[in-house]
Amino acid sequence: MKKIISNAYLFTVILFLYAPILVLIALSFNDSKSRAHWGGFTLRWYMSMLQDRDILSALRTTLLIALLSALLATILGTMAAIAIQNMRAFPRSVILGITNIPMLNADIVTGISMMLCFIAFRISLGFQTILIAHITFNIPYVILSVMPKLRQASQVNYEAALDLGATPLQAFFKVVLPDIMPGVLSGFLLAFTMSLDDFIVTHFTRGAGINTISTLVYSEVRRGIKPSMYSLSTVIFAVVFIVLLISNFAPGAKKARGAGA
Amino acid sequence: MKSKGTRYLALPYIVWMCGFIVIPLLLVLYYGLTDRSGTFTFDNVRKIMLAENFRPLYLAMGLSAVSTLLCFLIAFPLALILRSRKVGKGSFVAFLFILPMWMNSLLRILAWQTLLERKGVINGILSSLHLPEQHLINTPAAIVLGMVYDFLPFMILPIYNTLIKIDDNTINAAYDLGAGFRETLLRIILPLSVPGIVSGVTMVFVPTLTTFAISNMLGGGKVFLIGNVIEQEFMLNSNWNLGSGLSLILMVFIIMSMALLSRYDNGEDAIL
Amino acid sequence: MVPQTLRGFYELEKALIDLQGITKSFDGEVILDDLNLSILENSFVTLLGPSGCGKTTTLRIIGGFEKPDKGRVFFEGKDITNVPPNKRQLNTVFQKYALFPHMNIADNIAFGLRIKKKPENYIRDKIKYALKLVNLDGYENRSVESLSGGQQQRIAIARAIVNEPRLLLLDEPLGALDLKLRQEMQYELIRLKNELGITFIYVTHDQEEALTMSDYVVVMNQGYIQQAGTPEQIYNEPENAFVADFIGDSNIVPGVMLKDRLVRIFGADFHCVDSGFGENKPVDVVIRPEDVEILPPDDPKGILHGRMSHIIFKGEMYEMECTSSDGFEWLIHSTEMHEPGKEVALYVKPSNIQIMNKPASEDEEAIGVEE
Numbered sequence: 001m002k003k004i005i006s007n008a009y010l011f012t013v014i015l016f017l018y019a020p021i022l023v024l025i026a027l028s029f030n031d032s033k034s035r036a037h038w039g040g041f042t043l044r045w046y047m048s049m050l051q052d053r054d055i056l057s058a059l060r061t062t063l064l065i066a067l068l069s070a071l072l073a074t075i076l077g078t079m080a081a082i083a084i085q086n087m088r089a090f091p092r093s094v095i096l097g098i099t100n101i102p103m104l105n106a107d108i109v110t111g112i113s114m115m116l117c118f119i120a121f122r123i124s125l126g127f128q129t130i131l132i133a134h135i136t137f138n139i140p141y142v143i144l145s146v147m148p149k150l151r152q153a154s155q156v157n158y159e160a161a162l163d164l165g166a167t168p169l170q171a172f173f174k175v176v177l178p179d180i181m182p183g184v185l186s187g188f189l190l191a192f193t194m195s196l197d198d199f200i201v202t203h204f205t206r207g208a209g210i211n212t213i214s215t216l217v218y219s220e221v222r223r224g225i226k227p228s229m230y231s232l233s234t235v236i237f238a239v240v241f242i243v244l245l246i247s248n249f250a251p252g253a254k255k256a257r258g259a260g261a
Numbered sequence: 262m263k264s265k266g267t268r269y270l271a272l273p274y275i276v277w278m279c280g281f282i283v284i285p286l287l288l289v290l291y292y293g294l295t296d297r298s299g300t301f302t303f304d305n306v307r308k309i310m311l312a313e314n315f316r317p318l319y320l321a322m323g324l325s326a327v328s329t330l331l332c333f334l335i336a337f338p339l340a341l342i343l344r345s346r347k348v349g350k351g352s353f354v355a356f357l358f359i360l361p362m363w364m365n366s367l368l369r370i371l372a373w374q375t376l377l378e379r380k381g382v383i384n385g386i387l388s389s390l391h392l393p394e395q396h397l398i399n400t401p402a403a404i405v406l407g408m409v410y411d412f413l414p415f416m417i418l419p420i421y422n423t424l425i426k427i428d429d430n431t432i433n434a435a436y437d438l439g440a441g442f443r444e445t446l447l448r449i450i451l452p453l454s455v456p457g458i459v460s461g462v463t464m465v466f467v468p469t470l471t472t473f474a475i476s477n478m479l480g481g482g483k484v485f486l487i488g489n490v491i492e493q494e495f496m497l498n499s500n501w502n503l504g505s506g507l508s509l510i511l512m513v514f515i516i517m518s519m520a521l522l523s524r525y526d527n528g529e530d531a532i533l
Numbered sequence: 534m535v536p537q538t539l540r541g542f543y544e545l546e547k548a549l550i551d552l553q554g555i556t557k558s559f560d561g562e563v564i565l566d567d568l569n570l571s572i573l574e575n576s577f578v579t580l581l582g583p584s585g586c587g588k589t590t591t592l593r594i595i596g597g598f599e600k601p602d603k604g605r606v607f608f609e610g611k612d613i614t615n616v617p618p619n620k621r622q623l624n625t626v627f628q629k630y631a632l633f634p635h636m637n638i639a640d641n642i643a644f645g646l647r648i649k650k651k652p653e654n655y656i657r658d659k660i661k662y663a664l665k666l667v668n669l670d671g672y673e674n675r676s677v678e679s680l681s682g683g684q685q686q687r688i689a690i691a692r693a694i695v696n697e698p699r700l701l702l703l704d705e706p707l708g709a710l711d712l713k714l715r716q717e718m719q720y721e722l723i724r725l726k727n728e729l730g731i732t733f734i735y736v737t738h739d740q741e742e743a744l745t746m747s748d749y750v751v752v753m754n755q756g757y758i759q760q761a762g763t764p765e766q767i768y769n770e771p772e773n774a775f776v777a778d779f780i781g782d783s784n785i786v787p788g789v790m791l792k793d794r795l796v797r798i799f800g801a802d803f804h805c806v807d808s809g810f811g812e813n814k815p816v817d818v819v820i821r822p823e824d825v826e827i828l829p830p831d832d833p834k835g836i837l838h839g840r841m842s843h844i845i846f847k848g849e850m851y852e853m854e855c856t857s858s859d860g861f862e863w864l865i866h867s868t869e870m871h872e873p874g875k876e877v878a879l880y881v882k883p884s885n886i887q888i889m890n891k892p893a894s895e896d897e898e899a900i901g902v903e904e
Contacts, residue, residue: 006342010354013339017361017413020372023382027375035375036385076274083271095271098278101286104463106471106515108488109508112495113285116505120288136281139274199367199474204495217367221374221478230375233368240364248356430631433598436618437625438645438696448644452635 021237028230049228049235058216059232061127062196065212069134070192076135077142077191078184082176084143085150102137103144110137111204118205125207133205134195141194142187149183189247293505305506314490314507321486322514324401325469328408329416332465333458335409336416340457341450344424355421362414370478373407374398377479399481407479408469416461423457424450459522467515487511547609549574549700549732550595555604557590564590566756568604572734574699577726579735581743582753583779588736589628589704591753595734596625596702608700623700624693629709630685632677638664638688639673645696663691666725683714687721694729703735707742719746740780744768752776773889777819784825784864788818788888796888799859801836805886817889822866824885827855828878835878839863841871855879 028046032039049055084092102110114136118129153176161171177184199214206215213236220229296302308314339358348354361369376382377397384394397403427450435445469475473488480486487507494504548571555568565587572578580588593599594606597618606614613621624645632641639660646656664670667687677685686706693701703722707715723746726733737743743750744764751761752775760772771777774785788798793808798818810816828835839857851870855863855877863879871877 006345009338010342013335013413014357016410017358020369020376020410021361021364023376024368024372027382034385035378035380035382036389076277079270080274083268083274086267087271095275095278098282101282104467104515104519106467106511108471108473108491109289109512110285112491112504112508113289114281115495116288116292116501117281117285132281136277139277193363197363197365203492214365214367217365217371218474218478221371225371225375229371233365233371236368237364241360244356244360244363248351249353428629428631430627430629431633433596433618434625434627434631434633434692435644436598437596437627438692439619439648440644441619444648449633453633 021233024230025234025237027227028234030227033227045227045231046235048226049231052228054211054216055228055232058211058213061130061210062212062214065127065130065134066192066195069131069138069195070188073135073138073142073191074184074188077139077187078146078180080139081143081146081150085147099140099143103140107137107198107200108204111201114201115204125205126210129205129207130202130210130212133201134198137198137201138191138194141190142184145187145190146180146183149180153179289505289508291505292501293509296502305503306509307506308503309507309510314487317485317490318487318510320401320484321470321488324405324408324486325466328405328412328469329462329466331405331409332413332416333461335413336420336461337454337458339417340421340424340454343421344427358417358421359414362418366411367474367478369411370407370475373403373410374478377403377406398479399483401480401484403479404476404484404486407475408465408472411475412465412469415464419460419464420454420457423454427453455525459525463519463522466518470514471511547574548572548607549609550734551607551610552591552595553605553607555591555594555601555606557587557594557599557601564756565594565601568756568758570751570758570761572732574732575730576748577723577733577735577746578749578751579737579743579747580751580753581737581740581779582759583738585755586753587756588738588753592625592702592704592734592736595700596623597621622698623702624696624698625702625704626686626689626693626706628704628706630689630706632685632688632692634677636677637673638669638675638677638680641677641688642692642695644692649696659695660691663695666694666728667691667721682710683718686710686718690722690725694725694731698731700732700734703733705737706735707737707739715742722746744780752779754779770887771819771889774817774819777817777887777889782822782864782866784820784822786818786820786861788816790814790816790888794883796886799837799857799861803836803881803886804883805888806883807886807888810888810890815891817891819887819889820881820885822852822864823850824881825855825863825865826880826882827853827865827867827869827871828880830876830878832878832880834880836881837879839877839879841873841875841877844870844873 027035029041029043030037030039031042031044080095084095087095111133114129114133115125118125118132123129123132157175157179158171161175162168166174197214198212199218202212202215203218206212211219213232217229220226293305294301294303296304309318343355343358346354374381378384379394379396379398381398383397388394431453432445432449435449440448471488473486473492476484476486476489491504491507491511494500494507550570550572552568552570555565556563557565568587568591570591580591582588590599594601597613597616601614604614605612608622633644636644642660642663643656646659651659660673661670664672667690669684669687669691672680672684672688677688680688689706690701706722707718710718719742722733722735735743735746744767747764749761750764750767752759752767754775760767760776762770767776768780771780771783777783777785786798788796788803790796790807790810790812791802792812793810794805796803796805796807796816796818803818830838837857839855841853842856842862843854845852847866850866850868853865853867853871855865855871857863857879
């Protein structure tokens, strides 16, 4: 009896989480402009999506920003994490405190504050400002992923490498980095997805004429939703689902997963 | 890695932080406390008392509190069931509940808009069954629904993460000492999951309090939250001073609620 | 091999716990197979065996945390198989203690009493009494994490005994402690048991611990009881090769029982005290390392001849190996030192030779020693 109730509960929540998404997917194949009627199967919304310049350029911008911002944030963040690890308690807590700000603060405040800053320094709003903003909110996630791994990685290994004749740089790349790699990787992935998903910060720092998927959806919605939006959603859901499925359940992914979120 | 040189590795990050975190926030402070001519004033902050600004703040706090509570009420039993089923961290079932977190949130709100609109899926189905159409969208309830839908996984994940860390024997010990299910839940499981609950509440409450996208898409411009007010001051009215002043108020609210919550939190951030 | 029970030891006395035909499997793997065991009131019984032998599962079935697939659990003759753990008159001291991390020491100890809605002044007295009993007076307001492993262990015991259980279940309670602390706690537990006068069922994989502390030892392997008896019986008269090998070091050698009280090992004839095995019957012979005596090679008492091959100083004695002429390496404990390379003769007193039946071939695996 208890088992039936808890199964029903799990099922209800799953339904709540996935039913709206399934409806979108169904509509993306529906050959009728009405949302309540099934007009037969079609791929024409996918065709019009592939010919839509706005959608394609937003897709490109989104991926490029996500990749570049995650990469740069990973490099800056890992360097910072190593340095923070070796700091005295006071400077360390000051830096970690400031690092926490973008994670805890409301995105809207982060967004407007950076917009004010870019305008004050006369940096014209566009691709570069979105990139800077994304790097800024991504670094803390990298630092938070790398720090615990650094704490676990034993000082002894580094010293052993030096003892065996490695230069500090060699010791870092051959011993320390492989040790903290799971944390670095999960930091990168976290940053990448945070960037993909961001709407609010991008909204304030993007300037006219450039869109990411999120801002495009937001502006399309006001003008009325085109069915090609449903095709776009379906493609994105499918990609996210498959990528996460592979990274979670592919053989060999088991070890790396322990590190990440 | 104790060599002194490593400390300089933080230099690029420190410069970056100052440039893009500290200075921007100081600018918000500057604009918030000055008028258009640059003279010092408390006017922008004081304008929160005007009904047109206060009501959205009040409404945002209400809807956000209700959404956070609903998320907790749905997520906690769910996490408890997953734990009792020994659903491990890497299992497919756990994966299903966390997966929506990684999907673009605007697209997920778009899905609800499609369902709830006046000519949307639900009303379409109703009318094809010859039932009266319902006024679903542009209501506070629709916004709460959107908030819960968007942020539920962010409540599930940290609570689930703390629950599965509780040793089976800690719970068995409570039963062993004579406690029933209710007593074990209230005296052992709930207190031990506080760090996860605190993370979950933070991750739901702050974004829902400050959202303008959800209220815009599911409220049709009819339900105005504090986030919408601030967004309009910047993007429509170009009144940066008022927008910054209201943002300062918002930050004070966030800092206060964090401080309140952090009194219960002693664990590490549960999401990482 | 027929599973042994303790029933024979006290047929006339009433059992506190009676397990009848307990069978349990997880994911198709049989953990316990038709286990029967009676435990007397006021005894200190140890379930001993290697990991995976079913001892912890047995304890969890008595505690109510697992339900047997088949069989019944009786408490003073009452069937409690389906009674939930919170309604059983017994308490458990868990592996790694399972103290409630969000409560201080006093609240941990008071937990069971508060559930039973006892008056606060009664609870206060009980806490004081229990802390005194485990030698931790004044620790009421300490936090769990400020205590060492040994101290947490004592608190776990105090938390259990304030509820005045009839039976205390202890699941490898000393496993996480270092050697010295473990020995101290062994004496402490024996003292507690005597002061409280309640029944202890103790689970461990440490044979020394089992022999030191218990009135009765139940040796388990692969879901079966291999032997049950007093520590002396288990040590001196192991019933099969598994028990002999698991309890202490021993030399287990193949032999042939020529006739009653005479066994041939590696071509040499040893007098022994066992009889009734028949004539020219292959058997296993158990000889403890401390029972092998080393003599000069020309000593007429010597039965086997060999050459010392190995020596380690162990503190209280030397551990040595002697290769006899047939190539077998005898393990020998002695306080006298014999250099490797020295030619010696070996002798074993008849009373120190333990003869066991060879296991029937299909059971060989079931009692096989896990290495």
